[in-house]
Amino acid sequence: MKLKDIRKVLVVGGGTIGQQIAFQCAAHGYAVTLFDISPDSLRAAKRRIRAYGDYLVAERHIKQETAEKAIEHIVPTSDPGQAAAEADLLSESVPEDPTLKGEVFAQFHRLCPSRTVFTTNTSLLVPSQFAKSTGRPERFLALHFHQPVWVGNLADVMPHSGTSPEVVSLVRDFAKSINQIPLVLQKENYGYVFNAMYSGLNSAAIALAANGVAAVEDIDRAWMAVMKMSVGPLGMLDVVGLDTVWHVTDYWAKHIKDPQTVKNAAFLKREYLDKGWLGVKSGRGFYSYPHPAYQNPTFIHGE
Ligand SMILES: NC(=O)c1ccc[n+]([C@@H]2O[C@H](COP(=O)([O-])OP(=O)(O)OC[C@H]3O[C@@H](n4cnc5c(N)ncnc54)[C@H](O)[C@@H]3O)[C@@H](O)[C@H]2O)c1
Incomplete structure (x- = not known):
């Protein structure tokens, strides 16, 4: 063919x-x-x-x-x-x-x-x-x-x-x-190439929120300010869809049983999925759509 x-x-x-x-x-x-x-x-x-x-x-x-x-x-x-x-x-x-x-x-x-x-x-x-x-x-x-x-x-x-x-x-x-x-790819790899790198960032961002270290907006603000990006990791996960993110996190929580991954999956389920907040597709996730706060020009300055 x-x-x-x-x-x-x-x-x-x-x-x-x-x-x-x-x-x-x-x-x-x-x-x-x-x-x-x-x-x-x-x-x-x-x-x-x-x-x-x-x-x-x-x-x-x-x-x-x-x-x-x-x-x-x-x-x-x-x-x-x-x-x-x-x-x-x-x-x-x-x-x-x-x-x-x-x-x-x-x-x-x-x-x-x-x-x-x-x-x-x-x-x-x-x-x-x-x-x-x-x-x-x-x-x-x-x-x-x-x-x-x-x-x-x-x-x-x-x-x-x-x-x-x-x-x-x-x-x-x-x-x-x-x-x-x-x-x-030359061999099978969980997360291919980009996702293998990117999932580390996402897990860290979700862990910061799940552990109550910083507010959602501040976690994204940190990434956006230093990396000069127009959206942070949690805002990007809203675009992916929080149900998809949860499926992935929960799968690994059950397989590797790492306590933080288990906590991240439970946090996504309790705080977002159970409320029907799936990200951009449902109009609400870490942010509200169609005008998420991080698109506001003053967001980066914490206003
Ligand atoms: N969202 C992303 O950014 C992204 C990027 C790359 C890969 N993926 C992968 O793509 C897949 C889908 O992700 P998504 O975010 O589009 O999910 P989604 O939940 O937005 O869409 C899944 C769709 O599949 C349909 N569906 C469910 N069971 C079905 C069946 N038996 N037959 C046909 N359709 C069925 C659902 O009705 C739904 O419309 C996942 O494996 C995800 O990991 C997602």
Whole structure:
């Protein structure tokens, strides 16, 4: 299979990042099906994809016509059979739960053509954890994106030991074709390259809040002031989605049983998830949206 044989991309999971992957592929000329089990999520995805296109146009990353064309090329569906038909490449972005991901791959293995290449966008798991469930381990690997996909355009291409080298090359070429800088890993690594570094920062920022060392705003202010950034680590986690952050933290809390990681997971659940505060997508997280305090020019001075 060559890059030119990839025409239809199936994105499974129409949440925060699936929406952006769908947009990225559609804007680069691929026919895209966006599958989600929840019709409500699909309705929200349609709205948010439009808002994402508007944001990229407003920030002068793309032209209005590109945004319109991309949106036209995305077919949202909650019918798995329709979604799978004629798919050449599947990009999975369902919640960060290894059992769920395994079930989703097994379901789509039954429905997709045998040629379909399966990729996972997992943040902190590794493809060998679900390779068997895909039913096609040699055509399976991780293709992992960074938010916002259009701007943060690095994509990790991470095979497991059973991925065929041809499929690795194909997916690297595919990543280039959607204007991502492909970073092919030499071995599996939890957190790939960027996330492996970045998750250390995030855990430290959550620990500072969970341990009551400093206020949320001051933790971000420290990072923003010294690093000259327009957003701090906790503000960025609102963009990622606090449920996704909790899934990752809770997974590691259960696996490594490090007391601070356990505390961080409990803090996120109690103070944010249980209140429905999931970050930008729910209008409230560490900050309130659409106008979070850190965007105020006086924020950095503690006002
Ligand atoms: N948010 C990010 O910045 C980011 C970046 C890179 C990777 N990821 C990874 O991408 C994945 C998704 O993250 P997200 O933040 O978009 O999550 P999300 O919660 O915003 O979206 C997940 C979507 O999956 C849908 N879903 C649940 N079960 C499903 C199923 N069985 N079949 C199809 N759809 C199903 C949900 O309805 C929801 O719309 C996670 O593995 C996450 O670690 C997230």
